[in-house]
Amino acid sequence: MVRLITLLLLLTAACTPSKRFSLPAPEGPVKASVTWTWTETSATPQLTRGAAGDWDSVDVLNPSVVRWREVYWNLYSGFDGKTWHTGLAQSQDGTTWQRKGKILSPAANSWEGTYIAANGTALAEGHQLLYWYQGGRPIPSIGLARSTDGLTWTKDPAPVLTPGPRGSWDERGVADPYVIRAGNTLYLYYTGMDRALRQRLGVARSTDSGKTWQKSLDNPILDIGGHEQWDEGGLGEPAVWSSHGSYWMLYTGRAWDETRRIGLAKSPDGIHWQKLPDSVFAGAQPWNKSVICDPAVDPSNKTVKVWYGGGNKPSPDENLNGQIAQALLTPH
8 A cells, every 4th residue: 555645736637526326236135244254375475576676576565356368367566666567467266376577657757757657456348458556646646547458558648536626535645446347337446635644435436437437425435443443544455346235345454553454344335334343354474464455356256355465564655575465255
């Protein structure tokens, strides 16, 4: 999770006025009581840092995994000590990955600047992949790139989601996009930060394949924890799916000492969320004992596959010794 910085920068993007809305009814019959068991699939990470000097040598985080053309595609973030890029790895089973290299970098002569074009979310839409990513510094916005082969990408020239107006809950930046399709509409869950440095979660919707977004008037939809709670330092990286008659969200929570865990929340409509205090997951291995973050889910089976980032050095944004692993969420 890249911490949002505090200087306001106004950017122009295609957006429509905020409106109150809800998502379509969630999938499956309503089950009043569902509990989830988190199980790490391996004691070691699946996707490790690159060799010294490589574009992903310092951190490998923010997996975004999508099933497309009979293969798992993982658009993940790599940090070289100066810049965040997006890279690609592929897998037949979602467990053993083959690196394909760097596919997206920030463009210094654009709104992105030179720091980040990563921290994104991929979605397969017919013959193409869409990838919403975080760019810009000191104030991040969310951009969109498209590809028909997963290797060559075309970026939209301007961000598609920008910070809100002065005084709003997301005026100091928008980041950590996670996009799902429900019916004929796309829904983007994201992190916003206000002038008090509070990082909370919101949602927007799009009916034009993710180029124009309308923010919800109910934002923020998930707030930070109270004093001395595990997520009092800020929220980020939502990952949303529907099953058992509810919407579910995995999200990263940060404590003030920069340790991070992944929490679970539940919603009847994708807008009004309840945190589940008995479902907070921490790293169980030496390599991820300080940080687990950045969840991405595949809910296509009863047991939900979760890819996530982890590290053993708590830090606000990077230099975590970050690597990527997989867990399973099993409903009961």
